[in-house]
Amino acid sequence: MTILKEMMNAVGVQVNSSNSVDVQQNLVDFQTEKPVATGHDLLVKIMAVSVNPIDVAVRKQVSKSSPQPKILGWDALGTVESVGSDVSLFQPGDRVFYAGDYRRAGSDAAYQLVDERLVGHAPQKLTVPQAAAMPLTALTAWEALFEKLALSPKNNEPGQTILIINGAGGVGSIAIQLAKMAGLRVIATASRPETKAWVKKMGADLILNHRQSLPQQLRATGQQDVDYILGLNDIDGHWKEMAELIKPNGRIVSITDNQHPLDLGLLKPKSVTFAWEWMYTKSFYQLPTMITQHNTLEKISQLLDQGILHSTLRQSLEPLNAKVLQQAHKMIESNHTIGKIVICN
Amino acid sequence: MTILKEMMNAVGVQVNSSNSVDVQQNLVDFQTEKPVATGHDLLVKIMAVSVNPIDVAVRKQVSKSSPQPKILGWDALGTVESVGSDVSLFQPGDRVFYAGDYRRAGSDAAYQLVDERLVGHAPQKLTVPQAAAMPLTALTAWEALFEKLALSPKNNEPGQTILIINGAGGVGSIAIQLAKMAGLRVIATASRPETKAWVKKMGADLILNHRQSLPQQLRATGQQDVDYILGLNDIDGHWKEMAELIKPNGRIVSITDNQHPLDLGLLKPKSVTFAWEWMYTKSFYQLPTMITQHNTLEKISQLLDQGILHSTLRQSLEPLNAKVLQQAHKMIESNHTIGKIVICN
Structure with a gap:
């Protein structure tokens, strides 16, 4: 047969x-x-x-x-x-x-x-x-925020800030929304008029341009550092800024591979935690x-x-x-x- | 006056x-x-x-x-x-x-x-x-285990293992005890007869020699990987072994500075979290x-x-x-x- x-x-x-x-x-x-x-x-x-x-x-x-x-x-x-x-x-x-x-x-x-x-x-x-x-981006953002950064979807200490580097991509767009839902103040980066408009629509409280110095721009607003950083683009290029902007005992999560060795020691004095998130x-x-x-x-x-x-x-x-x-x-x-x-x- | x-x-x-x-x-x-x-x-x-x-x-x-x-x-x-x-x-x-x-x-x-x-x-x-x-070593070990690795002093999922690299030093000696108190199986490393005897006295369940391949020694016991790693010595020398031995979504904490750039990307496929602990x-x-x-x-x-x-x-x-x-x-x-x-x- x-x-x-x-x-x-x-x-x-x-x-x-x-x-x-x-x-x-x-x-x-x-x-x-x-x-x-x-x-x-x-x-x-x-x-x-x-x-x-x-x-x-x-x-x-x-x-x-x-x-x-x-x-x-x-x-x-x-x-x-x-x-x-x-x-x-x-x-x-x-x-x-x-x-x-x-x-x-x-x-x-x-x-x-x-x-x-x-x-x-x-x-x-x-x-x-x-x-x-x-599905893919929501799972990635959810795991990054609520598993790797150990935030709660609902009940977090008030007054905390997250910096999302590259807010306009797929993961950034839903991560902004999830972080707002979790009660955080959200700073997202974007560099073009259309991406800035998009991250604002997604709910970002403050938008910084990742083609310029992030510490300078943040500090111009009166804020020194952030509790959490979600890195979604060019971890090599932003590594020093991340080390400078994270609070002592703060947490960083990244989904994008590094292309060059990163100076992990920069995070030591502040006892920072760094986590990789890969949804797969x-x-x-x-x-x-x-x-x-x-x-x-x-x-x-x-x-x-x-x-x-x-x-x-x-x-x-x-x-x-x-x-x-x-x-x-x-x-x-x-x-x-x-x-x-x-x-x- | x-x-x-x-x-x-x-x-x-x-x-x-x-x-x-x-x-x-x-x-x-x-x-x-x-x-x-x-x-x-x-x-x-x-x-x-x-x-x-x-x-x-x-x-x-x-x-x-x-x-x-x-x-x-x-x-x-x-x-x-x-x-x-x-x-x-x-x-x-x-x-x-x-x-x-x-x-x-x-x-x-x-x-x-x-x-x-x-x-x-x-x-x-x-x-x-x-x-x-x-005080100093107990604070370091406590913060490493219960703040950075997010273990609970008492209530943890049963059957979890921690690898403590250099168990016989000041931090290792109390970390072994705290990890046992938290219900973990503790694998500690030591290389000399007197340090092996000491970490056994501190409560280690298994002792590996950090002068030889840790993965080979662990796997000879039938265990493939560990849930947590506490690095207390030579992070450069043990980095690849740590990446190999940590479970997917596992956590590593280290108190010792790296001397050379570390390949952070080795931890990416497993979505590993790496934390620095500095008590000060x-x-x-x-x-x-x-x-x-x-x-x-x-x-x-x-x-x-x-x-x-x-x-x-x-x-x-x-x-x-x-x-x-x-x-x-x-x-x-x-x-x-x-x-x-x-x-x-």
């Missing part, structure tokens, strides 16, 4: 001898087998994906020897089509959103498998692209704490439906094919993205 | 043209004015001091231009002789212990001023040298949290009296004069100290 395998459309990276990994043209439309959900997996019919810097990073790592195109995209909204036998949190028909596990096949496809512990029910009062914009650590190491991403996305979903948080969607493209995805990658690589870019399927 | 000022004996550092700052012979006996308590200060009659690496570090920084010898020593036990007008926590006659504020005159003298917010009541069931051995940060910056050192010393005192913690005293010398202090500095500079050295006045 022959079993006919069901096929699906997808976009993937394929590197051949005439292509450098650096060009978006490596992204190609192709057909591949539709996967089947087992264990804790959900099979999700993708309605929209959001594009992030990790997509570009993984695209550039794909090797020429890969037998078939690699599907990118780890930030999605869709409908549960079927579930593995161990699934207990979702059922077919549920609308869900998630970032997932970047080592597995991504969301740039008609269907995707994802572990239920990394998934939340999508908000109901947002449009599809508005909701699809949120839990799924990469398959930690028991993976379930916290389900819980966090459920909270994010409620807060979006309650209007306490707002979507950071800036631009919505369609349809999800190689040409449109190439365009989205190009925008991400410009390093000038404001808020989030979503592609609807 | 002439007011005759009262004088007192002290030991201080005096650098002259024929002396390098590197020799212990810079420590000299001298007479100086007995200070007077004002504000939040206590005037303490010193009964015993404990010698620490910070004494050597400050000794080496004394410049030739200092008009009179600088009094070192920031770890003491004594009796409150008089109090400033704002003092509310102590009264004359109280037996106290403290580390103090290293920018002020130290404890290597007949009398010393110290801010009451940095002082605790001394334990009552310990001998003078046993109690004098404790609170007094150096005159933080409102200075009062936590009073509270912590009161707790340490009770735990010592209850027999939950034990003194880490290894050797007691006397009397407190230049010759004996020179000997103690030499011992600290050997880098082979086990537990604590105390000098009784």
Whole structure:
């Protein structure tokens, strides 16, 4: 007996001898087998994906020897089509959103498998692209603020300040909102008129220009230092300023890799704590704490439906094919993205 | 009317043209004015001091231009002789212990001023040298474990492990005890027969040799990684091992400066948190949290009296004069100290 395998459309990276990994043209439309959900997996019919810097990073790592195109995209909204036998949190028909596990096949496809512990029910009062914009960045900002900086979502000592370096990007846009929700005074950086307007819209109390001296600008307002710093861009370039601006016993969290060695000793006299935040650590190491991403996305979903948080969607493209995805990658690589870019399927 | 000022004996550092700052012979006996308590200060009659690496570090920084010898020593036990007008926590006659504020005159003298917010009541069931051995190292270990690593003194998730690099020194000896009290499994490093025996006596569950590969030794026991690392020696030499051995989302705290740039990026994939602990940060910056050192010393005192913690005293010398202090500095500079050295006045 022959079993006919069901096929699906997808976009993937394929590197051949005439292509450098650096060009978006490596992204190609192709057909591949539709996967089947087992264990804790959900099979999700993708309605929209959001594009992030990790997509570009993984695209550039794909090797020429890969037998078939690699599907990118780890930030999605869709409908549960079927579930593995161990699934207990979702059922077919549920609308869900998630970032997932970047080592597995991504969301740039008609269907995707994802572990239920990394998934939340999508908000109901947002449009599809508005909701699809949120999971990866909201998880990153949530973990940075409420796990790494040890802030509480609601009850913090009054009068505390956070400096968010690069407030206008995807993580910055939702981090500003979460920090305001937590009762902090939020200082965000932005350098262009359109990014300044955006971070103000997201709720920043004060905007500094990260192309000029941050200590000078802050001190001109009468404030000497800050309790927390969230670094979202150019940690090398801002390291000395961060060491200068953080309060004694303060906390710094960063999501962006350093390119050069950093002088960690600058943080010693103040006994500063420095934390890395990488949202994929839990799924990469398959930690028991993976379930916290389900819980966090459920909270994010409620807060979006309650209007306490707002979507950071800036631009919505369609349809999800190689040409449109190439365009989205190009925008991400410009390093000038404001808020989030979503592609609807 | 002439007011005759009262004088007192002290030991201080005096650098002259024929002396390098590197020799212990810079420590000299001298007479100086007995200070007077004002504000939040206590005037303490010193009964015993404990010698620490910070004494050597400050000794080496004394410049030739200092008009009179600088009094070192920031770890003491004594009796409150008089109090400033704002003092509310102590009264004359109280037996106290403290580390103090290293920018002020130290404890290597007949009398010393110290801010009451940095002082605790001394334990009552310990001998003078046993109690004098404790304040600086206990504060350091307490802040490292319960502030920087965010452990609870009593209620932690069961089954967690801490690796203490260099368990036999002053901080390591009390950190082992505090970590055991907090319910952790404690792996401590030591390299010589006498240091191994000492860390075992302090309560370590497992001893590794820090002159050999720590990952290899740990994994030979069947354990892959640890939840927490407390670095007390050679952070440069152990950095890669720390990055390899820490669990994803784990926490590292260090009290020893790096000598070379450290590759902070090694901690990124695991989203590790790294904290510096310097016990003098609170007094150096005159933080409102200075009062936590009073509270912590009161707790340490009770735990010592209850027999939950034990003194880490290894050797007691006397009397407190230049010759004996020179000997103690030499011992600290050997880098082979086990537990604590105390000098009784």
